[in-house]
Amino acid sequence: MPVNLLTRPYIGRLLANRWTWRLSRLTALCLLVAMAAWGWHQHAIPGLAVRDPLMYTNLSSHLFWVWWLMGIVFVALLFGRLWCTVCPLGWLSGLLSRIGLRRELPVWLQNFIPVTLVLVVLQLSIYFFAIHRYPDYTAVVLALCLLLTIAAGLIFRPRAFCTLLCPAGAVFGLYARVAPFQLRVCDSGVCASCDSQRCIAEPQEWQSYRLGGTIVYRHRRLDGCPVDLVPAEISDSADCLLCLNCAHNCDKENIQIGFRPWLADLDLRGLRSSETLFFLVLFGMLTTNFSKVYVELRQGLFWLPEQTAQLLGWGVSGYNLLAVLWVALLLPALMLLPGWLTLQLSGLRHHVALPPEQTSTLPLPEKSTGFWAAACDLALPLIPLLLAAHAVLALVKINAKAGYLPFAIADPSGVQSYLAMNVMHTMAAPGVLIPLDILKWLVLLLLLAGIVLAIFAARRVSRRHPDGMAFFVAALVTLVLPSGFYLATVIQWLFVR
Ligand code: SF4
Ligand code: SF4
Numbered sequence: 026m027p028v029n030l031l032t033r034p035y036i037g038r039l040l041a042n043r044w045t046w047r048l049s050r051l052t053a054l055c056l057l058v059a060m061a062a063w064g065w066h067q068h069a070i071p072g073l074a075v076r077d078p079l080m081y082t083n084l085s086s087h088l089f090w091v092w093w094l095m096g097i098v099f100v101a102l103l104f105g106r107l108w109c110t111v112c113p114l115g116w117l118s119g120l121l122s123r124i125g126l127r128r129e130l131p132v133w134l135q136n137f138i139p140v141t142l143v144l145v146v147l148q149l150s151i152y153f154f155a156i157h158r159y160p161d162y163t164a165v166v167l168a169l170c171l172l173l174t175i176a177a178g179l180i181f182r183p184r185a186f187c188t189l190l191c192p193a194g195a196v197f198g199l200y201a202r203v204a205p206f207q208l209r210v211c212d213s214g215v216c217a218s219c220d221s222q223r224c225i226a227e228p229q230e231w232q233s234y235r236l237g238g239t240i241v242y243r244h245r246r247l248d249g250c251p252v253d254l255v256p257a258e259i260s261d262s263a264d265c266l267l268c269l270n271c272a273h274n275c276d277k278e279n280i281q282i283g284f285r286p287w288l289a290d291l292d293l294r295g296l297r298s299s300e301t302l303f304f305l306v307l308f309g310m311l312t313t314n315f316s317k318v319y320v321e322l323r324q325g326l327f328w329l330p331e332q333t334a335q336l337l338g339w340g341v342s343g344y345n346l347l348a349v350l351w352v353a354l355l356l357p358a359l360m361l362l363p364g365w366l367t368l369q370l371s372g373l374r375h376h377v378a379l380p381p382e383q384t385s386t387l388p389l390p391e392k393s394t395g396f397w398a399a400a401c402d403l404a405l406p407l408i409p410l411l412l413a414a415h416a417v418l419a420l421v422k423i424n425a426k427a428g429y430l431p432f433a434i435a436d437p438s439g440v441q442s443y444l445a446m447n448v449m450h451t452m453a454a455p456g457v458l459i460p461l462d463i464l465k466w467l468v469l470l471l472l473l474a475g476i477v478l479a480i481f482a483a484r485r486v487s488r489r490h491p492d493g494m495a496f497f498v499a500a501l502v503t504l505v506l507p508s509g510f511y512l513a514t515v516i517q518w519l520f521v522r
Contacts, residue, residue, distance in 0.1 A: 029211065029281035031272060040282070043273055046110060054113035057167060060085045063437045064164030070440055073448070077158035081429045082439030082446075086160040089167065091426045095419035097193065102416050105201030109187065109194060109266040114174045118186040119251060119268075121178025128181050130188065137195055137299035144192040144306050145353050152345045160439070184251035184266065194266075195303050201262040202290040203409050203478070208265050208272070208282045209256070215279045216257035224256050224271035224280070225249055247274050256280060261290035287478060288409065292485040295401035304404045308507075309357035311414055315511060318518040322510070326356070358400075364503030365399045371495035394492075399499075402490060406483035406500045407507065413475020414511050417468050424464055428455025465519035472515055476508045 031037045039045050064085030070078050081087050100108045109115055147156075156162035170190075177186040187194045210216050227249035234241045248270045250256075256271045272280040296304060316323040330351040334344035432442040432455065445452040459467070483500035490496040 028283045030283045031278075031281060040269070041272065046269065049111040050113050050116040053111055054117060056088070057113050057171070060088055061164045061167040061171070064089075064160035064162075064167070067160040067164075067438055067440075068162075069159075070443060073444075075447075077155065078443045078447070079160050079439040080158045081426050082433055082436070082443045083160035084433040084437035084439065085167075086157070086163045087426070087429055087433040087439075089163050090157050091422060091429075095422050097197075098412075098415050098419040101197050101200040101204060102412060103204060104206040104267075105204035105262050106194075106197040106265065106267045107206065108197060110268060112187075112193075114170060114191065115184050115187045115194075115251075115266065115268070117171075118174045118178035119183040119248060121175060122181065122183040122185070123246075125179035125181075130181055130185055134189060137297070137303040139189045140192050140195045141299070141303045141306050143190050144195075144303070144310070145349065147192065148310055148353065149345075149349055152349060153342070182251070183248065184268075187266065188252070192303075192307075195300070196307060198263045198300070199296075199304060199307070199408050200412050201265075202405075203288055203412055203482070204262070205284050205287050205289070206282070207262045207285050207289065208267055208269075208280065209259060211279050211281045213257050215277055219277060219279075221276055223247075223274040223276050225253075226274075249274070261293045263290065288482050288485060291405050291408070291482050292489050296404050298397060298401060301397065301401045301404055304407075305357040305361075305400070306353040308360070308404075308407065308411055309352045309354065311411060311418070312356070312360075312507060312510065313352045314418060315414055315514055319514045322514060322517075327351070358396075360506050361396075361400050361403055361503055363506065364403045364499040365394075365396050367499040367502045368394055368399055368403075368492060368495060371492065371498070402486060402496065403500060403503050405486045406479050406504060409478035409482050410475045410504065410507060410511070413472050413478070414507075416475075417471050417511075417515070420468065420471065421464070424458045427458050431455075461519070465515075468515055468519060472511055476504070476512075479504050479508070 029037075031041055062085075064083060067079055067083050067085070069075070079086065081091070097108045150156045150162075154162060156166060173190055174186045177189060181189075227246055229244065229246045232243045232245055234243065248268075250271055251268060252264050252266060254265055254271075256275075259265055267282070269282075272282070295301075313323070313326060316326055327348060330344060330347040334340075334347050337343065339347070429442075432446075432452075433439060436442045442452065446454045457464070480501070483497055483504065487493055487497035487500065492499075
């Protein structure tokens with residue numbers, strides 16, 4: 026069992042205190058609103074014919090695209106869904122649902138399809154409008170997130186925004202299966218004999234405040250689990266938002282959070298069908314993002330949509346549309362194809378020269394696995410590899426752009442610092458945090474660790490899979506292509522070029 030951080034001196038009291046989280050979420054919410062404000066109306070520098078001058082010097086786009094989006098990858102790597110604990114949007118949605126209609130989400134929306142569509146729309150807006158390059162577009166995205174959070178909070182039950190519209194939450198759900206961090210009950214026997222069930226019952230209580238000689242009582246309802254989990258029944262960390270409501274509500278101090286071995290949840294169950302769709306889209310997008318630094322490989326990757334667009338006589342917009350379809354669906358599905366074919370081949374049996382009358386005595390073939398059912402399992406060993414690739418991208422981005430932070434803080438609009446660095450040359454552009462000679466080895470180690478973990482993951486999943494060793498071989502075959510692709514990119518980019 027992991028060391029229970031909730032019982033450790035100092036850190037335990039800090040984690041168990043609701044105000045720790047309230048203040049963290051409030052700070053994050055203020056930061057989000059400030060980021061929207063800093064980016065508002067900041068598109069370019071008037072009179073300067075440069076496409077995206079404020080991409081890194083503006084505080085809004087710098088904080089959001091460099092620190093926020095990349096930083097949470099490292100949080101997910103080590104702590105799974107811990108970011109959800111301090112996410113201001115989830116918190117706001119929960120707060121508003123107290124006064125809202127608290128409708129249940131329709132059943133047809135309770136899957137990963139809406140969030141997959143949001144991910145695709147985000148990718149489309151990056152391709153078509155380059156939203157990551159302009160602070161005003163970033164500000165609009167942030168403002169839209171806030172508005173949708175408010176709407177979801179007022180209409181639906183707590184955290185509907187997270188389930189419906191937050192791709193980050195779905196990404197964390199995948200990575201939480203691998204990360205060495207979890208929330209569980211300390212002793213399921215205590216839960217079995219627990220009368221209060223306060224962790225799931227949305228308990229109500231009177232709270233007292235002393236004002237001089239007067240005591241004021243306030244009646245309040247404590248938040249229950251926003252995703253309807255029963256702590257004693259949690260077996261994997263994919264769905265738990267780590268909001269800690271159950272830990273705060275439990276009157277037996279029977280909830281623990283802490284570190285555990287890597288990959289702990291991977292062998293419990295395959296991905297859900299719609300979650301596999303989300304995984305494929307993410308897999309395709311990260312893989313093509315990775316190829317940005319290896320031009321020849323990237324050209325090869327986009328050869329098919331390029332040729333198709335030419336054949337159809339489509340312009341840039343048509344090509345972009347085909348590219349998104351290719352990146353988000355066809356390419357990742359093709360990358361899983363060799364593994365699925367291996368599984369199919371393992372089901373073949375041969376018998377030499379049997380007389381026709383004996384063929385009827387042959388055992389019936391085992392039920393063959395359809396592509397989608399196989400993909401739900403084959404995706405599991407790919408998760409550590411994808412996480413490693415994601416962490417590499419985040420590390421490289423933070424390393425290259427972190428140096429802009431002091432300039433962006435000094436001049437949130439980014440205009441003055443851009444002009445000083447690039448037009449008047451009175452200020453040098455910031456360098457990297459870690460020198461390239463060290464970074465390249467860090468990147469290689471991170472990627473190799475991901476590949477090794479992926480092989481261990483394949484072994485773990487194959488132990489519970491009905492096809493056993495055949496699945497292990499199929500999973501290894503599935504890993505070959507993306508691992509080779511990521512390794513080739515890193516070697517070409519950081520060691521050869
Ligand atoms: S987690 Fe705590 S409140 Fe919930 S059933 Fe177990 S002992 Fe009871
Ligand atoms: S199980 Fe506990 S920590 Fe996890 S989402 Fe539910 S209430 Fe929050």
